[in-house]
Amino acid sequence: MDARKLQSSLGVVLDNKPGPITFTALFRKLGAKPDRAAVLGQAAAAYFPRYGILENPLRLIHLMGQLTHESGAFAYMEEVWGPTPAQTRYEGRADLGNTQRGDGKRYKGRGPIQITGRANYRDYGKRLGLDLEGNPNLAADPAIGLRIALEYWSVNRLNALADSDDLVGITKRINGGTNGLEDRRAQVAKLKGWVG
Template sequence: MTTYSVRSGDTLSGLAQRFSTSVSSLQKTNHIANANLIRVGQRLTVPDGFQAAPSKAGSYTVRSGDTLSGIAGRHGTTVGALAKANHIANPNKIYVGQRLTIPGAGGGAAPVTSKPPPSSGGASYTVRSGDTLSGIAGRYGTTVGALQQANHIADPNKIQVGQKLTIPGRTGGSGGTSKPPPSTGGVGGTPGTSSGKGGVTVAQLRRIMPNLSQAKAEQYLPHLNKAMAEANINTPRRKEMFLAQLAHESGELRYMEEIASGAAYEGRKDLGNTQPGDGKRYKGRGPIQLTGRANYRAAGRALGIDLEGHPERAKDPDVAFRIAGWYWQSRNLNSYADAGNFREVTRRINGGYNGLASREMYYRRAQDVLG
């Protein structure tokens, strides 16, 4: 084990990735109750790498909450290499118990290199406000380590707006593009259609939330389906619990911004509201209301969006549903959904059991529709 002193801008998820461990392992080792609350100067004990080394057989068994990008990052490979080695057509679709071959690992794994090849065409990306190296890596199907190596970056938390990055393993054709590659998961297709195991249809959504208009359902569906795919909410039980909680929290997707002014949150240091006006600026937004400067910062870093600088974006559908998915996954709620523990899902979202009867009503309705 080693120790690390928290610096300004650090997040527990970022440290977990840097040290090849997990957020939950860092929390357990350091007795941290809230993964979003660490302080500058805090001394953390870093546990031994979590699945950092490949197993003897060069394989890994998928656990609840895993994503292909997370597994790739832990094993020093890429999403593309994992998908190719395991014949995975849609990288958003892996399942608990699935055994994956880790390319480049020992024990008979396919001789695919675990490091992305150097760029042959000089593809590049210009850093924008709100970008993180992990966010850029995820968009381009590479790893933070590969980006660091290709761009001689010592500290992955220190990139600058306007900085030009070489994207390893991508050909340049047009001399480099700042646009990420298209999604391979097919989520967010034509309104009224399902997007595979991770999606629902307009008709299903409106049966669960009967007060949601057809127009709103069609507007929100692509973003909702994309968020569920990103967060691995891809089984009936996970979707039922997720949609039930969203239905209650947002009044059937009627409210994407808290009605109150947010003044009640002024000065709430537990929410990171340390600047004058933070209460109103970082009021609750999104279908699972994101509240407080610290939470906006954490969500923004995880998603590669400058939510701290532009908090109003948290109510826009393309961002709001991704935040809900991030919140769900960051609290490992898929594992409780898999276990059928709706009360614990409620407690971890609400902090208690406020509105439990309403939540359970939506849950039963979702079970009828999706079960």
């Protein structure tokens, strides 16, 4: 991926070597507060190459568009708990692995992709070598949350859908439906203008 258009859009040095400075600026431009943007930018510089995100501009565009939507422009690393009627339905959901009383709230959405459910915390914790099931709050740490999001992206083969510019397909794999599709589309369109 040629990063110079992105770097120009962000007002950073045009060295075509996107790293912490470029990604911190990107998270800032997408709405993250400075401290959070810096943590996310460092994590992105470390992990985006490992997950092939920089091999095609559409991968970066779709990943960041989805994460921007899911996290409320990186304002929320943890789902705000009401509980709402939808949140009460997390309790007892076998498909999420929520088998113990209180699992719905304990394993609520966290991180920029809003991982949800005991089974997902267990699975992604094992994949990353972290005890997310025993320490679910770890998923709300921005750097860890970004790693979870990237692992989720990889497991669900979302690079291939991004390469096809399949916004609806990606949204369904992340959300289970098309909730927030218009905002996701707007985020992706904005990023296309910046990245190319």
